[in-house]
Amino acid sequence: xxxxxxxxxxxxxxxxxxxxxxxxxxxxxxxxxxxxxxxxxxxxxxxxxxxxxxxxxxxxxxxxxxxxxxxxxxxxxxxxxxxxxxxxxxxxxxxxxxxxxxxxxxxxxxxxxxxxxxxxxxxxxxxxxxxxxxxxxxxxxxxxxxxxxxxxxxxxxxxxxxxxxxxxxxxxxxxxxxxxxxxxxxxxxxxxxxxxxxxxxxxxxxxxxxxx
Numbered sequence: 269x270x271x272x273x274x275x276x277x278x279x280x281x282x283x284x285x286x287x288x289x290x291x292x293x294x295x296x297x298x299x300x301x302x303x304x305x306x307x308x309x310x311x312x313x314x315x316x317x318x319x320x321x322x323x324x325x326x327x328x329x330x331x332x333x334x335x336x337x338x339x340x341x342x343x344x345x346x347x348x349x350x351x352x353x354x355x356x357x358x359x360x361x362x363x364x365x366x367x368x369x370x371x372x373x374x375x376x377x378x379x380x381x382x383x384x385x386x387x388x389x390x391x392x393x394x395x396x397x398x399x400x401x402x403x404x405x406x407x408x409x410x411x412x413x414x415x416x417x418x419x420x421x422x423x424x425x426x427x428x429x430x431x432x433x434x435x436x437x438x439x440x441x442x443x444x445x446x447x448x449x450x451x452x453x454x455x456x457x458x459x460x461x462x463x464x465x466x467x468x469x470x471x472x473x474x475x476x477x478x479x480x
Contacts, residue, residue, distance in 0.1 A: 274303040276317035276345070279357040279464070280324070281310075286359070286464055293355035294466040303355075318342045324360035325461055333457050337474045340386060340429060341461065344472060347425045348465070352401040356465045363462040363471050366452040370394075370471065372410065373451035374418045375480045376426050377443035382433065383476045386426060388418070388463075389451060390470035397467050419445035446480045453479035 275296065279289055295302040307313075314320050319338040326334050341358055348356040372395040375387025390398065392410055399414035400407050402421045407414050422445055430440040453460065455475035463470055473479055 273317055274307060275355050276321060276357045277314050278306060280317050280321055280360055281312060289357060290464055290466060296355045297466050318345050318358055321358045321360040325362045326459060330457060330459055337459055340474060343429055344425060354401060354465050356463055359462040363460040365460050371450045373480055374422055374445060374447040376422045376445040377478060378426055378430060378440050379443060380440040381438045382440055385475045385478050387473050388470055389453060389473060394468040394470050415447045419447060448480045451480055455479040
């Protein structure tokens, strides 16, 4: 099992607070074995812990979209680890759609045989740190490069996702990414998920139409 999956298993187990989880993920960035040392007989080894967390957050709702949302979130968190070199977990508790202080957003639509809009909403400091990690640039403020970086991050993930859909004989095409400020997402079949990292948290929004 990867360190990434261990973090999600620990999150799902519920024995650590969110603050403790963020501290553990911070330690894991400095010491790759830090999370593995926490695995005991009391920790449930789930082969697909991200899917478990998404299903728990959904609480039996979102019907036919839930499988696609779960597939996407497995890819999203894997991409956080691969492209941003950070540990990240999804909370098994549904996130609020509107959060004071979190209003910087980027999104992208996937159309064709499916209708899926994916995106993230974050506070300015977390948005900037995400952009820094993806671009590998020492960004001092949220400028055009920072916004472009997170739009490109979504574009890369969604490009991979459309390839996965094509393998299932599902035609899908990408729309242009969008970004905005003062965004409080409200969309059809919208699922908001809280993502925790070593440097803060943000929301991933999944829906069937645009929320920016």
